Amino acid sequence: MEIVSLISLWMIPSLIGFILLYGTYKRVPTYESFVEGGKEGISIAFSIIPFLIGMLVAISVFRASGALEYFMGFLKPFFDFVGVPSEVAPLAIIRPISGNAALGMTSDLIATYGPDSYIGRLAATIQGSTDTTFYVLTVYFGAVGIRKMGDALKVGLLADLVGFIVAIVVVTLFFGK
Amino acid sequence: MGSMAMVNLIWVFMTVVGIVFAMFNGTIDEVNKAIFSGAKEAVTICIGLISVLVFWLGMMKIAEQAGLLRKLTAIFRPLVTKLFPEVPKNHPAMGYILSNMMANLFGLGNAATPLGIKAMEELKKLNGGKSTASNSMITFLALNTSSVTLIPTTVIAIRMNYHSASPTDIVGPTLIATIFSAIAGISIDRFFYYRRLKKGG
Numbered sequence: 001m002e003i004v005s006l007i008s009l010w011m012i013p014s015l016i017g018f019i020l021l022y023g024t025y026k027r028v029p030t031y032e033s034f035v036e037g038g039k040e041g042i043s044i045a046f047s048i049i050p051f052l053i054g055m056l057v058a059i060s061v062f063r064a065s066g067a068l069e070y071f072m073g074f075l076k077p078f079f080d081f082v083g084v085p086s087e088v089a090p091l092a093i094i095r096p097i098s099g100n101a102a103l104g105m106t107s108d109l110i111a112t113y114g115p116d117s118y119i120g121r122l123a124a125t126i127q128g129s130t131d132t133t134f135y136v137l138t139v140y141f142g143a144v145g146i147r148k149m150g151d152a153l154k155v156g157l158l159a160d161l162v163g164f165i166v167a168i169v170v171v172t173l174f175f176g177k
Numbered sequence: 178m179g180s181m182a183m184v185n186l187i188w189v190f191m192t193v194v195g196i197v198f199a200m201f202n203g204t205i206d207e208v209n210k211a212i213f214s215g216a217k218e219a220v221t222i223c224i225g226l227i228s229v230l231v232f233w234l235g236m237m238k239i240a241e242q243a244g245l246l247r248k249l250t251a252i253f254r255p256l257v258t259k260l261f262p263e264v265p266k267n268h269p270a271m272g273y274i275l276s277n278m279m280a281n282l283f284g285l286g287n288a289a290t291p292l293g294i295k296a297m298e299e300l301k302k303l304n305g306g307k308s309t310a311s312n313s314m315i316t317f318l319a320l321n322t323s324s325v326t327l328i329p330t331t332v333i334a335i336r337m338n339y340h341s342a343s344p345t346d347i348v349g350p351t352l353i354a355t356i357f358s359a360i361a362g363i364s365i366d367r368f369f370y371y372r373r374l375k376k377g378g
Contacts, residue, residue: 012348048226058215065194175350
């Protein structure tokens with residue numbers, strides 16, 4: 001557990017230090033390269049605005065109307081039984097389908113429950129540790145014209161499910177409920 | 178089918194059911210507010226993302242130009258070639274698969290996609306141009322969807338936006354979770370792979 005907090009604390013600063021030293025050693029014009037690469041970040045941040053607006057409005061409406069609470073009421077006993085917090089269930093459903101939609105849901109969970117709450121941390125970890133199976137399937141297979149996917153979907157979704165369960169276990173072990 | 182169709186359904190479902198629910202629940206006032214507050218919040222989040230994305234992609238540019246990603250590729254090559262017995266060691270497909278993995282590792286999703294498509298093209302050629310997914314393609318997909326993330330940059334930015342006491346405290350747990358899910362992804366892929374071999378596929 002100690003080691004995990006050490007990783008959390010040191011990972012980013014040490015990676016930055018290493019990249020800068022290594023870049024200097026390899027005679028990369030570090031500052032110019034940094035600025036050049038950084039420009040891309042601006043366009044990415046702007047390009048996801050419509051994705052997030054669409055998803056956050058839908059979630060906000062669903063929540064504010066009382067519909068979310070109503071549906072969760074039905075699902076709660078089942079999720080309680082298997083030990084999954086029902087608040088993150090919608091995130092688990094949307095995560096394999098769309099990364100940006102899931103990002104919207106994660107933000108909503110963090111905003112509603114607080115970034116340092118159990119649910120907030122869980123949403124953050126799920127978002128960070130799993131990927132969009134359907135997106136990768138559609139884009140990669142679509143681009144090269146693969147029509148018969150074989151076991152690909154099964155394998156991808158099972159891996160997502162394991163990732164989701166692992167995220168719950170790790171966050172619960174590390175931060176407690 | 179496809180992910181696009183499903184997103185559309187979920188999106189319309191949440192909005193329309195929400196509005197209909199408000200009608201019976203007397204919460205139409207809250208729904209009105211939610212429409213505009215939701216949109217505003219989305220923009221706030223994206224503005225907050227700029228800082229972290231710019232910084233991180235700038236750092237990655239240095240790493241890329243210093244040849245760091247290429248170096249990592251060389252380290253991972255022996256391990257990855259074992260997972261793709263049908264791909265010859267020096268085939269271009271191997272190079273694309275490895276570069277795609279490295280891009281994912283550093284959270285460069287936008288750089289990863291074109292590399293992934295290139296890898297798929299090469300794998301399709303290796304499979305005689307058939308429109309059926311080959312063993313290697315399924316393995317590549319499993320690697321891709323369960324790939325290890327070193328630093329979840331966007332998530333950190335969102336936690337910062339909402340004033341987390343320690344926005345990076347999820348880095349360690351996320352790394353552990355992602356390593357386990359990558360191992361699981363590869364194991365699941367191997368399970369189906371050997372099952373296909375047994376069936377003679």
